[in-house]
């Protein structure tokens with residue numbers, strides 16, 4: 001009787017642990033309609049899965065905890081493929097714990113012919129530590145690592161699948177055992193892949209949560225996040241009168257140094273702030289800093305692959321080494337620094353009009369229907385319209401200098417014609433801030449890349465250097481309040497890794513000084529008589545035909561050179577107000593100049609003309625050409641669709657199935 005009971009129990013176990021076999025449908029054994037052959041009864045067998053050969057046990061059993069019945073089923077599954085590549089997906093993070101945790105589900109320990117279950121507390125600990133890595137690559141926490149579903153408590157007799165790791169320390173584990181907080185601030189002078197870049201920024205922000213956060217402004221044409229790290233005393237919000245400044249790098253995918261410098265700068269700001277560096281604390285507490293290390297992650301990926309193979313080296317007409325060009329454009333092979341609306345031509349064509357302006361020029365409708373607007377360009381345009389940036393630099397490579405607008409020559413046939421903006425003096429001063437604080441940019445001992453710019457102090461007007469149409473710097477200046485310069489960091493666009501440390505040393509002081517330069521000139525509030533800020537009021541400086549407008553709360557910043565300036569504030573419906581300002585040469589912070597405007601009598605005479613922002617200015621993308629980049633497509637079924645992350649096709653191709661459970665739903 002007892003023997004019979006055991007046999008029946010075995011049959012029952014077989015029916016539970018075996019998915020339907022060819023002979024028996026589920027449940028049929030119990031009904032006695034068929035008998036499973038003896039060899040189908042679960043029994044312990046050796047673990048022969050390559051990715052699971054270092055588990056602290058030697059025997060497993062099928063079906064496993066997710067119901068896969070044979071070793072071959074496991075090997076062909078998306079689950080197993082994920083374990084095999086998780087280390088490289090997450091860039092070594094949480095390796096080998098994640099893989100071993102997965103093995104404990106796909107190849108569970110076998111005892112007496114039955115699988116035993118791994119411990120829930122181990123699973124939960126790994127999940128706490130490693131989930132952010134999955135977030136970074138927009139992958140869901142794998143369903144088969146669900147701690148509640150496949151793992152049990154110690155009371156239920158679990159085992160520790162990571163047991164083998166304790167005590168013995170492999171290099172992998174040592175790397176993994178560095179607390180995420182420590183690794184956030186260790187500057188590694190190496191190139192970062194896209195995933196590593198995102199991870200480092202996120203870890204940095206997590207290490208300095210009081211002064212930093214990351215956010216995404218959009219995606220590249222191949223779906224990579226364009227991620228910004230922000231530093232300020234109040235991350236995520238604009239503080240009244242606090243100027244905003246940005247660095248954008250890697251706009252040309254093959255110009256890689258700036259990308260690394262911004263990663264190091266982010267880590268540096270975070271760690272120095274925590275260490276009590278007074279200069280960094282003052283800077284971060286008084287400034288909102290935004291760093292976009294890669295505007296063109298797709299191009300970088302192509303360039304980086306090329307760099308690893310030695311690269312196809314290009315030479316210019318004079319046979320001068322130019323580095324390789326692959327990856328300069330984005331995923332659609334668009335040169336992003338030619339892709340912005342050409343507002344410079346509009347400014348030139350209007351320069352004889354009486355009230356012509358060189359600020360807040362609307363984007364012409366034709367732009368949206370002309371050339372292809374790259375998603376990266378679109379994302380950056382939206383970004384710079386949404387934040388009251390004051391100052392910016394775009395980091396490039398291939399030469400060693402700082403150039404400033406205009407970048408488009410005022411004469412279409414003259415490629416090297418000095419084409420100054422109304423703010424020539426201000427731009428020159430800002431360019432010098434970077435060049436003079438750079439270790440080698442102004443030194444006559446520095447080997448020039450081509451022409452020698454050291455006689456000019458390492459700075460040049462962009463159009464005089466060489467004329468470009470549709471550049472980002474001109475767009476910043478002519479469309480928004482932001483002054484943007486272009487920094488060429490060196491001859492080598494993709495310097496060897498061993499030079500990165502030196503390059504950081506060359507640029508560190510310049511990067512910091514330029515951020516501090518956002519505090520030059522004047523700033524203040526434009527208010528009505530009740531003390532309420534007036535948004536969109538116009539700040540004009542006599543002799544400079546380029547106005548600045550006030551932000552949401554009536555605050556403004558006007559970069560200016562030292563000296564005497566006549567500053568006027570005006571707004572529709574108010575009487576304008578004028579002030580004479582003296583800015584001493586060595587002023588460390590912006591001079592504060594506030595205006596209170598009186599309500600105007602109804603009829604304004606000619607003298608009170610207020611140069612209104614054109615009404616079309618607010619109409620960004622009026623035809624919704626790029627709805628697909630902002631609003632996620634909503635399928636007819638109502639299910640949200642979004643572009644799949646880069647790893648998607650790899651899994652779909654390798655296993656022939658669409659592993660939907662890998663997609664993170666956000």
Ligand SMILES: [Zn+2]
Nearest residue numbers: 252255396397
């Ligand atoms: Zn460039």
